[in-house]
Amino acid sequence: DGGITQSPKYLFRKEGQNVTLSCEQNLNHDAMYWYRQDPGQGLRLIYYSQIVNDFQKGDIAEGYSVSREKKESFPLTVTSAQKNPTAFYLCASSMIAGEQETQYFGPGTRLLVL
Amino acid sequence: KNQVEQSPQSLIILEGKNCTLQCNYTVSPFSNLRWYKQDTGRGPVSLTIMTFSENTKSNGRYTATLDADTKQSSLHITASQLSDSASYICVVSAGSSASKIIFGSGTRLSIRP
Numbered sequence: 001d002g003g004i005t006q007s008p009k010y011l012f013r014k015e016g017q018n019v020t021l022s023c024e025q026n027l028n029h030d031a032m033y034w035y036r037q038d039p040g041q042g043l044r045l046i047y048y049s050q051i052v053n054d055f056q057k058g059d060i061a062e063g064y065s066v067s068r069e070k071k072e073s074f075p076l077t078v079t080s081a082q083k084n085p086t087a088f089y090l091c092a093s094s095m096i097a098g099e100q101e102t103q104y105f106g107p108g109t110r111l112l113v114l
Numbered sequence: 115k116n117q118v119e120q121s122p123q124s125l126i127i128l129e130g131k132n133c134t135l136q137c138n139y140t141v142s143p144f145s146n147l148r149w150y151k152q153d154t155g156r157g158p159v160s161l162t163i164m165t166f167s168e169n170t171k172s173n174g175r176y177t178a179t180l181d182a183d184t185k186q187s188s189l190h191i192t193a194s195q196l197s198d199s200a201s202y203i204c205v206v207s208a209g210s211s212a213s214k215i216i217f218g219s220g221t222r223l224s225i226r227p
Contacts, residue, residue, distance in 0.1 A: 033212055042218050045213055058213055103215075107157050
């Protein structure tokens with residue numbers, strides 16, 4: 001069953017804690033992305049990766065970190081420096097990073113602060 | 115500033131009726147425009163993609179139009195079904211970089227029986 005998966009579905013963060021959101025794809029896509037979705041706003045790009053061991057900051061990268069050690073995996077860490085982390089986080093992938101490429105999205109992780 | 119504006123913010127219609135969602139953009143240079151459907155608590159799913167030279171694209175009961183001169187697009191849904199209840203997001207690409215993909219805030223559509 002091909003696709004893109006995210007875990008967990010819900011995640012709770014305590015004050016000062018770092019948390020990591022998982023994103024895995026078996027579509028053999030080179031490019032992967034992390035977006036943040038807040039109510040009433042469009043998706044905002046956090047980080048993206050065009051190839052293994054390479055990634056670039058998006059529009060709102062402060063307080064977040066990523067790694068791309070494997071083609072299939074692109075985990076996102078929300079650090080304690082991110083002061084307003086409550087949001088719906090979406091991971092996406094595409095064959096390559098190009099404007100003609102369709103992005104395929106995972107089911108999302110909702111992060112809540114305790 | 116590159117922007118994508120969608121209207122209305124929310125819409126309620128009866129099952130079986132048609133509806134049209136609007137998208138206006140100020141994105142340059144224009145590469146393509148997509149419409150996505152996002153069910154509550156799920157990731158968006160692509161419905162259509164249109165490039166500069168295309169002015170209409172259909173996907174079943176969904177028909178998207180594009181007027182590149184006025185920088186407007188619409189998504190028309192025919193004979194709505196309860197499963198059409200979702201948010202519909204207009205996305206415009208302004209170039210080859212991932213940072214040039216601009217998302218609208220979406221229209222929340224509710225279909226009532």
